[in-house]
Amino acid sequence: MYIKLMILFCLNVQPNKIYFTQDNLNYNPALILAGIAEHECLNLSWQERHLVMEAVWNRVETNYNNNGFTIQEQLLAPKQFTGLFTLRPKDFCFDRKNPRHIENLYMALCVIKGHRLTNRQILYWTDNTNKNCKHYKYVKRKAIKTKFKTIQLFR
Secondary structure (H helix, E strand, C coil): CHHHHHHHHHHCCCCCEEECCCCCCCCCHHHHHHHHHHHHHCCCCHHHHHHHHHHHHHHHHHCHHHCCCCHHHHHHCCCCCHHHHHCCHHHCEEECCCHHHHHHHHHHHHHHCCCCCCCCCCCCEECCCCCCCHHHHHHHHCCCCCCCCCCCEEC
8 A cells, every 4th residue: 555655646746757867866766766777777677677776775775885875865976876867867767657667666666665576685786788897897796696587787
């Protein structure tokens, strides 16, 4: 019941489509998480979108790197999540008329309530487009194994 009420609350936003920027993060954390999943995964599986949101929310819950206990503080911390604002910033959005965005919102609310797909706390992800970068190598060293196929790596 809680999640249904929160979905209705979150969908009562104006305008229909929100483009998140560094100066525009004053929305419900679930909407922001849904936007992150859209930016980072686009049309990847629901499991990958869920894992990306888990990683972000785990950082919020644990005050990762002492960056803060809010999603805004984590996203705006130095050298964190810069791609959201610089690489395809138009994809860091939430559209209440897009079924995938609504699905992301539902999953974001589940993540916030504690639902996890893995029994390990994940804090990082990477795609495999640049296997020579330090971040890819870091995540790859201790990447989690999932029961489902993912395009991205999670740690």
